Amino acid sequence: MLVKVQVWDLAVRVFHWSQVVLLAALWYTGNEGLMAQHQLLAYTLAALLIARICWGFYGSVTARFSHFAASPLAAVRYLRNPKPVLGHNPAGGYMIFALLSLLSVQILSGLATFDNSYISDGPLVRHLAEDWVSLASKIHKLNIDLILICVAVHILAAIWHSIRHDNVIGAMVTGRSKASTSAKAPSLRASWSYFALVAVLLTVFYLWQGEMLLKFI
Structure with a gap:
């Protein structure tokens, strides 16, 4: 018998869907030359990402990197025999690490990118x-293509997995996923500290650069 259990906390879900919106907006503003907005x-x-990386060490069980870090062999075995998992599966875990790494590279390289303009430098x-x-x-210019490729693969894999095995897309919206009655529900932490850290980081970035950038909008 299957029952619904809470798998994803609010911090993970907000971070996940905010990336969808922010990456689309960053791609658009970059192509349109709206560099202050960009x-x-x-x-x-950056604030959401840094907080998510921190959450990966002290947050809910399913959010922790130690929970979904797996050997390459485990990932290959999973791809050969996919099945529902409470949290990120071994193969999906590699995609999460890849996306977090690529996003970090994109932000760091953007801090040192020259665009022949005081505003956009x-x-x-x-x-x-x-x-x-x-x-x-x-x-910075090359890495965005790598990010978009990984995002496309991630979306296709999520759709395929949701149709064939488990509704991982729905689970990332509601936080709940199907599991057998014998399965132990993962331990989740309250997400307030994640959002508090995001607020602190946003304040720091605003005082460093944001106040100046708002003048050009």
């Missing part, structure tokens, strides 16, 4: 050597 969105993403441009700035700018 940077403000990037700092918002990253805040670290004036402090770095020209070669480093040039490298960061190239990485």
